[in-house]
Amino acid sequence: SQKIEQNSEALNIQEGKTATLTCNYTNYSPAYLQWYRQDPGRGPVFLLLIRENEKEKRKERLKVTFDTTLKQSLFHITASQPADSATYLCARGDQGGKLIFGQGTELSVKP
Amino acid sequence: GAVVSQHPSWVICKSGTSVKIECRSLDFQATTMFWYRQFPKQSLMLMATSNEGSKATYEQGVEKDKFLINHASLTLSTLTVTSAHPEDSSFYICSARGLGYGNEQFFGPGTRLTVL
Numbered sequence: 001s002q003k004i005e006q007n008s009e010a011l012n013i014q015e016g017k018t019a020t021l022t023c024n025y026t027n028y029s030p031a032y033l034q035w036y037r038q039d040p041g042r043g044p045v046f047l048l049l050i051r052e053n054e055k056e057k058r059k060e061r062l063k064v065t066f067d068t069t070l071k072q073s074l075f076h077i078t079a080s081q082p083a084d085s086a087t088y089l090c091a092r093g094d095q096g097g098k099l100i101f102g103q104g105t106e107l108s109v110k111p
Numbered sequence: 112g113a114v115v116s117q118h119p120s121w122v123i124c125k126s127g128t129s130v131k132i133e134c135r136s137l138d139f140q141a142t143t144m145f146w147y148r149q150f151p152k153q154s155l156m157l158m159a160t161s162n163e164g165s166k167a168t169y170e171q172g173v174e175k176d177k178f179l180i181n182h183a184s185l186t187l188s189t190l191t192v193t194s195a196h197p198e199d200s201s202f203y204i205c206s207a208r209g210l211g212y213g214n215e216q217f218f219g220p221g222t223r224l225t226v227l
Contacts, residue, residue: 032214043117043204043218044155089154096160097143097208099216103154 002027004092006102014110019077021105023090026071030092033073035064038087038104047088048075080109113139115207117219124195125227131191132222134205140185141207145216146178149202161188195226 003026013019023033032051036044050057050066050073057064063076077084087106091099114137124130134144143162147155159180161167167180179191188207192199202223206216 034214034216036218041202041221041223043115043206043221046215046217049214093214097145097214097216098157098160099145099155100157101154 002030002092002100004090004100004102006088006090006105008103008105010106010108012108012110013080015081017080019080019084019107019109021075021088021090021107023073023075023102024071025073025092029068029071030094032093033064033066034091034093034099035062035073035075036089036091038089040087044089049093077107080107082109082111085109113207113209113212113215113217115141115205115217115219117203117205117222119222120220121223121225123225123227126196127194129191129193130195130224131189132203132205132224134188134190134207134219136186136207136209136217139207139209139212139217141188141209142185143208144182144188145206145208146180146188146190147204147206149204149221155204158190192224195224197226200224200226 005024034049035047038044048064050064061078065074087104089104090102118133146158159167159169161182169175182188204221206218
């Protein structure tokens with residue numbers, strides 16, 4: 001079965017530093033990977049999508065990479081702010097649109 | 112941007128009763144809607160996929176007779192938890208895909224169900 005694994009340990013960093021979150025997948029490469037932000041008691045909010053044939057995607061302070069050799073995606077937040085504190089979810093998607101989510105990594109940015 | 116709403120945002124019910132949760136796409140037509148369940152500190156688990164006008168496709172292990180899904184229009188899908196039990200208490204989240212938005216899914220704010 002297809003799995004998505006994220007570091008379940010919370011990530012604590014200092015404001016202004018770069019946060020790097022890891023997402024590993026098993027078996028074949030998904031058509032695309034998506035990253036979401038989820039705040040407590042709320043639904044996920046879409047951040048970025050990166051396709052299998054893309055190495056890197058950027059959006060403002062966010063950067064996502066897709067390494068099909070390592071079967072891994074990295075999610076970076078540069079110049080992190082306390083407002084970036086949330087749980088970040090990685091999801092693999094297939095052409096049918098179904099998403100399989102990782103368990104999420106909780107990020108805490110300290111001022 | 113595309114907005115998805117859910118109603119109610121939270122509900123408390125007695126064991127054995129049925130609860131209906133609505134998911135609406137407010138400013139776009141949702142060709143496909145998805146229903147997820149999330150337990151505390153766990154990931155979202157896909158329950159079923161529904162396309163407008165056709166029967167929902169349920170994931171393995173999800174009882175279709177217990178979780179009734181209706182996708183009657185391009186803007187509305189409903190999930191009914193029948194004969195709810197305490198173990199059904201969870202956070203239920205819907206998402207929608209629409210024409211012109213590619214693979215992006217827009218998520219609703221979720222519904223917290225507590226079964227006493």
